[in-house]
Amino acid sequence: MPLEASARIVSELTSRGYNAEREAVTKLAAADDPQATVERVVDDLPPGTLVVRTDHVETVLSSSDPGEKPRDGGDVSGSDETTTDPSVSTGDHRPDPTAVDGAVPVETKGSSAGGRSSDPAVRSLEIDGDMTGDSTGTGEYDDFVAVFRDRLETLGGKLRGRVNHRPATAIQNMPGGGEVGMVGLVNDIRSTASGHWLIELEDATGTFPWLVMKDREYADLVEELLCDEVLAMEGTLSDDAGIAFVDSMYFPDVPRTHEPSTADRHVQAALISDVHVGSQEFMHDAWNRFADWLHTPEAQHVEYLLIAGDMVEGVGVYPNQDEELDVVDIYEQYEVFNEYLKQVPGDIEIVMIPGNHDAVRLAEPQPGFDEDLREIMSAHDSRIVSNPSTVTLEGVSVLMYHGVSLDEVIAELPEEKASYDDPHKAMYHLLKKRHVAPQFGGHTRLAPEEEDFLIMEEVPDIFHTGHVHKLGFGKYHNVLAINSGCWQSQTDFQKSVNIDPDAGYAPIVDLDTLDVTVQKFS
Template identity: 65%
Template structure:
């Protein structure tokens, strides 16, 4: 097979059981005949070697005597490659740096238009390294950032039974506290002692949902004292709300106890059902100066489908006068493609070593203006535990990514930027919400609606024991204690935005073109979009770089 791209070199190495340093791949790719250069490097590799180093590849190329066409030509681009060059996955920049910068964009103070009607910026921007410097005069002393809910270094879970009891009790107490003021709550053991026909209410965690033979819904709610059955009749208006319920979320119901309640076989006939919810009267905070934040997610450096050209256009744009007020970059996880995340992923990697992937991502971050404040959280492709909450990176990865002095927090975290609070959650639970709920309430085509459900439940991953891995801790870091001004997520590689009770809700899509795996599961990603939030108005501008 012709090895005209670094990605194919990486694939060929993987099939032969080898790894390689990123610069070693660059050297091989730039040789006169990459395929013969690769064969030469493998022939001369030590018997116990599993990773080709830069020194080994240079030696193999220099010692070959095949002449031109043998992959060993002196003075080739491979011989002059340097560590400061972009990684092997970086595609060439556009040839014409004077191309259109694209000025058409969409700004909205009420971003509720359907996805299909969302206007985005068209056209390109200058090539990598050719953006006109406008002499950004950002006063970084005005940057004010506070972080809440970061559990990095705070994990105490051991997997013992007591840990599970603690996290569920903490979840119940926090969410019940948000509901108790709205109903005349009674604990389950008190309900059992009440006379039949009495009006009653309960706050509980959903432990079971099932339909009866007559088509009604029986919901079992659990509190710290026990469980109690609650019946929602199929002809009631609230029956539609049952479709939105997930196991382990906390709700409140009120209604009338059955006549046989005192006999121990009672049931609560539900008249009203309440979620913890975002208050409809909520008013978000704003900054007191003209300043903006760019929101992105799912960069996936290390994938063959990472959109390097689009990334360069984005970072070039950040250096222009049009982006002079963009002083913050918030990244909601999956900075790299990772390793072993899905079947046959190795065949779609351009960088097969996870640490090399972070090195490459760090290089791409260097293109961002140095006066920008960068905050990020991990995702399920990053090198942290899969179970949520996910702590921020360990010291080794933080050192790799220290070039831009970016700050890495846990998933989820609430990052308050000049008075505006951003709830950053990568979004793995969105898969579960979309799978469990009706399409009109949660779908991949409108991912922000699935995020609405998490806001309504005041929890970013309510269902335990499903596809979303949850780690038991002393407290539940996944509860949405305080209402955020902006809820930013990713993971599903689909773009969507809107407002839920005045909370600006954004899923920012991805920077990875469709992979073979995504084709197999019918995912058509929305790529290279950068929502820009004006912190002084919470207006939203959507820019597209591909």
């Protein structure tokens, strides 16, 4: 059965206000005249039907006269059993807690926008870096060694061509006064009594100290450094060869010549995060307006929705959180979230990653949700992948990362270089370091694995984060960085830590130009 035929059938049914079970779509696509069969099935559906089931199709196909409507709308197979396969567009139908007075959720009415393409020959969505199911870390010493060796080898490889690299032990044995270069992990940063900076670099052979003089033009770069990031330095050895005076400093960085890829047609992606369903402060009215907007002609080119974590508020995430919960059971939170997800038009592709409020491990990288939660969040057959992951939409690569490490970047760097008011500028530093969470042992919980899944080995075209509940976007060396705000108004906890959220916004990216417009629904 051609995939294109199935996609067209799903699109046709969605436009008429119906979802469909997978097996029903399979049988429709295999019919002698799929279009005519769809027409007969739709004409025969009982009033109030939302999902086209397999028995609806079988009843029409088994009719002795293809043009005759089946009698009683019954299941001619004689089976009373209803299939449990999730529907192609929105998953199993459940009572909708978001509906008002029993009204049908917006999604089940189909998309009034029209014009979206469900043709797989036009659309393209690929996932890279999803480590779900590939976690091997046990917390043993060897795991820690492996992850840092992989980080040094991968990011160091981007720097060794820029300096005359020597291992730490080799530098220790060199005569004083010579020129030297080294690539290593930042092991320590401290100031001297004279106001200079002493940076200790570590590689697989040992450590070596580098002195940055306070009056050098690049001394302010020291304020940007985080422990455990990969760095390259060049300089001159002291007379006794016990220390090197820094002349140059290099980061893995995004090349200034980077040219981002773009789609070859006009197509858009909506980038959101931090929905926080289950919180008393979840902005359901704003979400409903967003979902309604996705059904309008203005949103007809929005074919992808990327959600960067914190779908729900979670339970026990911070002190006294239970006092701010509208839904206190974590599984019920995801069930309610799924109902809100159903309001999104069925012909929009959805990709989600977890965040620190979600029911997965806190340590990064975070695998995608377990099977129980995936089954609950079955709407739209959403792609659920790990945090972080790279999603390529029609040639445009989007690095999705929830963004917990942004707290650390903002705390460690001077306010003029990173702040909550401009979260995208904090993202620039992660791009510069080519790592989404470089500092180990700080605020961000990191899991040791056989390889470092948090490296930006390839330069993304778009870097999408959330977590800090602030809206901000800009370009760093032609990489579009977006922090997409949230859908939760200010909680008492946020007031206590002076977080004033940017809530109810949806950044919309033109994938053919990488231009951004922001839709406000609050």
